[in-house]
Amino acid sequence: MRELKILGVVIFFTLVVYIGVEPFAHSQMHPHVAPANFNFQEESIDYATEEVKKAEEKLDEAKSNNKNVEIAENQLKADKKLLDSTTTFWNEIAKIDLSKGDATKGAETFMNAGCVGCHGIKSQGMPSPMDDATASASFGVVPPDLSTAGKLYDGTFLAALIKDPVKALKVEHKFSETKPHPMPQFFGLGGDMNQELADIVAYLKSIAPKTLKDEEVFENACQRCHDIKYAKRFSNTEKGALANYMGSTPPDLSMMIRSKGKDYLQTFINNPQKQLHGTAMPRVGLTKESQEQVINFLEDTGDRKKEERESLGMKVVGFMIIFTILAYLWKVKIWREVH
Amino acid sequence: MAEIRKAEGIGDWFDQRLATKKLTKVLMTEYWIPKNINFLWAMGVVLVVLFTILIISGIFLLMYYKPDVKLAFDSVNYTIMQEVEYGWLWRHMHGVAASAIFLVIYIHMFTGIYYGSYKKGREMIWLTGMALFGMFSAEAFSGYMLPWGQMSYWAAQVITNLFGGIPVIGDALVIWIRGDFAVADPTLTRFFMLHVLLLPLVIIVLIVVHFYSLRIPHVNNQESEDIDFDKESDKYLAGNKKESKVVPFWPVFLSKDFFVSGAFLVFYFYLTFYHFDFAMDPINFEPANPMKTPAHIYPEWYFLWSYEVLRGFFFDVGPMAAMDIGLAAFGFANVIFMVFPFLDRDPNVAPAHRRPKFKIWFWLLLIDMIVLTVYGKLPPMGINTYIGFVAAVSFILLFVALPFITKCDAKHTGGVK
Numbered sequence: 001m002r003e004l005k006i007l008g009v010v011i012f013f014t015l016v017v018y019i020g021v022e023p024f025a026h027s028q029m030h031p032h033v034a035p036a037n038f039n040f041q042e043e044s045i046d047y048a049t050e051e052v053k054k055a056e057e058k059l060d061e062a063k064s065n066n067k068n069v070e071i072a073e074n075q076l077k078a079d080k081k082l083l084d085s086t087t088t089f090w091n092e093i094a095k096i097d098l099s100k101g102d103a104t105k106g107a108e109t110f111m112n113a114g115c116v117g118c119h120g121i122k123s124q125g126m127p128s129p130m131d132d133a134t135a136s137a138s139f140g141v142v143p144p145d146l147s148t149a150g151k152l153y154d155g156t157f158l159a160a161l162i163k164d165p166v167k168a169l170k171v172e173h174k175f176s177e178t179k180p181h182p183m184p185q186f187f188g189l190g191g192d193m194n195q196e197l198a199d200i201v202a203y204l205k206s207i208a209p210k211t212l213k214d215e216e217v218f219e220n221a222c223q224r225c226h227d228i229k230y231a232k233r234f235s236n237t238e239k240g241a242l243a244n245y246m247g248s249t250p251p252d253l254s255m256m257i258r259s260k261g262k263d264y265l266q267t268f269i270n271n272p273q274k275q276l277h278g279t280a281m282p283r284v285g286l287t288k289e290s291q292e293q294v295i296n297f298l299e300d301t302g303d304r305k306k307e308e309r310e311s312l313g314m315k316v317v318g319f320m321i322i323f324t325i326l327a328y329l330w331k332v333k334i335w336r337e338v339h
Numbered sequence: 340m341a342e343i344r345k346a347e348g349i350g351d352w353f354d355q356r357l358a359t360k361k362l363t364k365v366l367m368t369e370y371w372i373p374k375n376i377n378f379l380w381a382m383g384v385v386l387v388v389l390f391t392i393l394i395i396s397g398i399f400l401l402m403y404y405k406p407d408v409k410l411a412f413d414s415v416n417y418t419i420m421q422e423v424e425y426g427w428l429w430r431h432m433h434g435v436a437a438s439a440i441f442l443v444i445y446i447h448m449f450t451g452i453y454y455g456s457y458k459k460g461r462e463m464i465w466l467t468g469m470a471l472f473g474m475f476s477a478e479a480f481s482g483y484m485l486p487w488g489q490m491s492y493w494a495a496q497v498i499t500n501l502f503g504g505i506p507v508i509g510d511a512l513v514i515w516i517r518g519d520f521a522v523a524d525p526t527l528t529r530f531f532m533l534h535v536l537l538l539p540l541v542i543i544v545l546i547v548v549h550f551y552s553l554r555i556p557h558v559n560n561q562e563s564e565d566i567d568f569d570k571e572s573d574k575y576l577a578g579n580k581k582e583s584k585v586v587p588f589w590p591v592f593l594s595k596d597f598f599v600s601g602a603f604l605v606f607y608f609y610l611t612f613y614h615f616d617f618a619m620d621p622i623n624f625e626p627a628n629p630m631k632t633p634a635h636i637y638p639e640w641y642f643l644w645s646y647e648v649l650r651g652f653f654f655d656v657g658p659m660a661a662m663d664i665g666l667a668a669f670g671f672a673n674v675i676f677m678v679f680p681f682l683d684r685d686p687n688v689a690p691a692h693r694r695p696k697f698k699i700w701f702w703l704l705l706i707d708m709i710v711l712t713v714y715g716k717l718p719p720m721g722i723n724t725y726i727g728f729v730a731a732v733s734f735i736l737l738f739v740a741l742p743f744i745t746k747c748d749a750k751h752t753g754g755v756k
Contacts, residue, residue, distance in 0.1 A: 003377045010379075010446060013709065020713030021640045022617050028717050029635050230417050252626075255416055259488075259624035302624075305420065305427045312428070313612025320608055324601030327594070334594040338374065338580045 036270035038288045040157045041090040043271055044170070048083040055079040082172060089167045093160045096194045098201055106203025109196050112189055115146075123147035124207055136238035139182040140245025141224055148220045150201070150208030157285035158204060159197040162186045169282035170273055214297040217290050222253065225281075230254035231301040246280045257295070257302040265295055367589035371572045373560035374586050380558070381599035382447040388600045389440040389607075390546075396433040397535065399426075404485065406531035408524045411487035412626045431619070435611045437479055438618035441641035443603075444472060452679070453701060455563060455688045460556035462680045467549040469677045474542045476642070481534040483639065484527060488623030493636045495522045495530075501649075504666040521629070563688040635718060643715030644708045644734075648672040650715070651731025653724050668731060675738050682741045685749040695751065696744045700737065707733050 034050070037043040055076040062072035110116075118135075120128030122145050128135065135142040149158065160168040165183045166175050175181045188196055212220075219233065225242060227234045229252055235242065243249045256265065267274055269291050272281040286294065299306065346352035353359045372380075403423055405414040419426035448468070451457055457465035480498065484491045499516050503509040518525030557568055566584050575583035586592055610618070617640065622633060638646050649669035655661050675682075683697075691698045707730055714727040 006377055006379060013705065014442065017640070017709055017712055018617065020709070021643065021716050025713065025716035230421065255624040255626075258416075259621050261621060309427060309431070309612055313608070316608045316612065317605060320601060320605040324598060324605055327598040327601045331594040331598045334591055338583075338586050338591055 030264075033267050033274045036266045036288075036291075038154065038270065038291075040154060040160065040168075040283075040285060041094060044086050044090055045083075047271060047274060048079070048086040051079045052076070052083050086167070089164060090160070093156060093163065096156070096159050096197050098155050098159065098198050100195065101198035101200075101202025101205075103199070103202040103206035106199035106201070106206075109189060109199050110203055113186060113196075113200070115200075118143040118183070120145045121147050121207065123209075132236045133238055136241040140237075140241055141182075142237045143183070144220065144224060146204060148208055148212060148216070150203075150205035151210075151212055152208075152217060152221050152287070152290045153285045154287050155201050155205065158201045161285065162197055162200060163193075168285065170271065171280070171282050173278060174280060212290075212293070214293045214300065217286075217293040218297045221284055221286055221290060221294060225250040226253045228253045228298075228301055231297075248280075250281070253298060253301075255302045257298040262295060262299075265298065266291070269294065368587050369572065369576075370554075370588040371568050371575075371585040372558050372588055372592045373564075373566055374584055375560045375562060375564065376558075377561060378595070378599050379446065379450040381596040382443055382450060384593070384596035385443050385600050385603050386440065386447060387546075388604070389436050389443060390542075392432055392436045393440065394539070396429040396436065397539075399429040400433055401535055404531075406485070406528045408487060408527055408627070411485060411527060415486040416624065431611045431615055434619045435607065435615050437482060438639065438641070439607050439610065440475065441479070441639075444475065445641070448472070448676075449705065452704075453691045454559050454561070455683070455690065455694075456559035457680045458683055459686065459688050461559065463552040464549065464556070465680050466677065467545055467552055469679075471542065471545050471549060472676070473673075474538055474545060478534060478538045478542065479639065479641070481530040481538065483623075484530045485534065486623055487527060487627045489625040489627055489631075489633050490620055490623045490636070492522060492627035492629065493633055494638055495526065497636055498638075499526070501666065501669070504663060559688065561690065563690055563693075565688075637716050640712065640716070643713075644711035645669060645672045647711040647715030647727050648731045648734055650719060651711075651724075651727040653719070653728065668735060671735060671738075682738065683745045684742045685745040687749065687752075693752075694745075694748045696748045700741065700744050703733075704737050707737065 034046065037046065055072070059069070059072040059076050062069045116126060117129060118139070120126050122128075124147070128143070128145060130138065132142050153161075157168060164185050165181050166172055169181075171181070186197070187193070215231070215233075218228070218231075222228075223233055223235055224237055225235055225246065231254070235250075239249065260268070264275060268276065269284070269286060271283050272279045273283070341355065343355055346355060350359070400419060403414060403418050403426065405411055415430065419430055421427070451465065451468070480494075484495050499513055499522060502516060503513045505512060514520060516526075517523070518529055557566070560566065564584075568585060571583045571585040575585055575587070580586075620639075637643070646669075648671075649665045652664040652668055653661050656664060685694065685697070691701045710726070710730045711734060714723055714730060717723045719727065
């Protein structure tokens, strides 16, 4: 029938436009990145390897154009160096046997290592040593209370973080010997350092709650820097100090779920550098479960009506289908008279 | 004065005062439409349905929207989307209808071009239609600014900047349009006024004129047959409904339109609830930030083809800067459809498949505009820039060739029937 043929033509061209403008163009604008990996050793080394590969391609391109060759060479050199140090660092971390961690000893090590000079553990009756304003002024960002750290973060990541925050957090581009990270590296208390690290992690895990609500995960993992005003939650770090520390005020996260979408957030939170190279945001080391909870919270805040939308949608589309069938029957009846 | 007698009922009471029976005949039951049509003839009514959805949803949104740079984003994304009962529904309906209406406008437009429904007395239909296209474009652009997201701001910045390319008055004009040196609060408030008052008023007036301009030359039909409407309508009224080549607007024509509109609305509501990102770009859920330029700035899909004509010319030619050539081409693209009836030199009305050269021209134009649309969104890098350039030049050449092609067709067919 002629009408169906015409309909076919209209649908065909509409689809071509849609596919070209949406999935195709977007795939070109936002290059594909590897999925989130919660094995942080693998993730770190894979990412650094990927960067070296990219720098090599850039250098080849620069050479063939004979433009900016020196810049590309330096970039490659820097990326190779980063890959080396990353591999060395994570191979060291791999030697730590977390299963041998002793929580009781860990508590002692934790006290002796001076962690409480900056961190509080409210659940154990240890409040933060400084109020928020003083802490903001001293560190740029309020140091986290560690009551929930054992639950939120991956154990191996925690050990890596204590050993060398800059490497674990992937903020090598921001800190150096002349501009050190506010949290100092842990060089051990004189015993077997790997055992000491395992003990501290075991201690943090032993005091962590078994479950946390989505918003508690957000509060502990994100809210020291980010506001989320639609959930009426605001960062406890003083704004000016934070902007100074991070380079700019970290964005409010109220609508992040609609502006970035789940897939982007999954890879971004797992390793911010992968999606936004050079960002000041650290890789925070959330476990898969905690990250899911953060994303759930973002969805509850920024897309609160999702369920209502999806269930109402069925009804409205259903209604329109019935309307269309009735309209068709009426049309057939009317046109029978004239055809 | 009319003779007023005691009314026999409420209908009669109104008829004596407003001639409602006569009016119904003129507008509905004795407004004649050709019988030989397909579903593409229903696009006009689909557009009316979508425009009605836009007005109704717009009125609801207007109750909570705040046209102030400090409040706009939250009034949309918090108050309307979260606090107001079903506010999200009105916003989704509004946003998706605004995009869907352009799809139907383009189908409507290409139908007119294909069947030659813009000439031999139908020029005013085409001209008012193109004026409507222009006003809808302005309406879409001003509406897109209101949520004050990243793309609202940056698209406004880029598009208002285009007026700076106009010789002599350009710079002053840009400031006059913005109401400030950069896109800022006064810009938002005045585009709000345009979006909710001036432009809708102009659109409604244009729609009335568009409908009225159909009355004298009548609606075209699938075979472009010249129908004697008086003779055919007499046949119909005499009861020879099957023989007559025309049908009344109500109920016959509209019964088909209700079905087509229903089918389209199934699709539309599916998009509204489940597939809205194409019309409500995620990047606009990020608040406007004049300090942070997005990696890619692009207009909504329905402006991409003319945007690509603008951007296609990426190199200077002699003393002409690339930007100025692009602007001139962009201006050309935006007015050339307006004069379409006068570029077609074939005096006869016929569907494209009966016009040998025009047929090829038609499909080339459609394909070229789709290429422009897709490349208007792709990042302008490497091969993309060249494809965009070729497509932009082709677009202009197609229109330069149109008078010759149609003249040639007229000669060869010796006036098609």
